[in-house]
Amino acid sequence: MLLPYTTFFFLVLTTCRSSDTIAVHQNISDGQTIVSENAKFELGFFSPGNSKNRYLGIWFKNTPSQTVAWVANRETPLIDTSGAFKLDNQGNLSLVNGSGIVIWSSNSSTSGTNINPIAQLLDSGKIW
Numbered sequence: 001m002l003l004p005y006t007t008f009f010f011l012v013l014t015t016c017r018s019s020d021t022i023a024v025h026q027n028i029s030d031g032q033t034i035v036s037e038n039a040k041f042e043l044g045f046f047s048p049g050n051s052k053n054r055y056l057g058i059w060f061k062n063t064p065s066q067t068v069a070w071v072a073n074r075e076t077p078l079i080d081t082s083g084a085f086k087l088d089n090q091g092n093l094s095l096v097n098g099s100g101i102v103i104w105s106s107n108s109s110t111s112g113t114n115i116n117p118i119a120q121l122l123d124s125g126k127i128w
Contacts, residue, residue: 022087022119030054030081035061040123041069045083053077056085056095056104058125069125072104091117093127 020037022028033044042061045054046068056072072085072095082098093106119127 020121022085022093024087024089024116024118027084027086029084034121036121036123036125038123041121041125043085043121043127045078045081045085051077053079054081054083056083058121058127060125076103078103087117087119089117093119 020034022034028034028044030045033042035042039061041058043058044056046057046059046066047054048068055074055077057068058070059066059068078097080098083095083103085093085095087093091108093108094102095104096102122128
């Protein structure tokens with residue numbers, strides 16, 4: 001079940017790296033996840049039920065069954081595990097398939113002269 005709220009994407013500048021962030025040109029591949037600071041949410045790839053399709057989503061971390069809060073590529077599932085989630089130096093988050101084709105993008109960007117944006121998964125379930 002998907003929760004009826006919109007996830008917003010914002011970028012924060014920092015020089016540190018932790019398990020709740022994505023740095024510029026750092027890919028999250030299928031099988032890898034990031035977890036919010038207090039382990040309330042997790043972002044990664046998943047397949048719902050018996051489906052072989054792969055989706056990028058955010059779900060509640062510590063629940064008996066996986067409860068998905070947000071899905072990036074709901075209309076365009078990946079057909080294998082070759083997808084990657086990445087952040088570019090313009091501040092755009094994107095999901096690409098194994099051929100490098102963009103399946104989903106945040107279409108956001110940093111302002112000013114920010115040159116090292118990072119995206120952080122917050123305990124609210126948003127990427128900041």
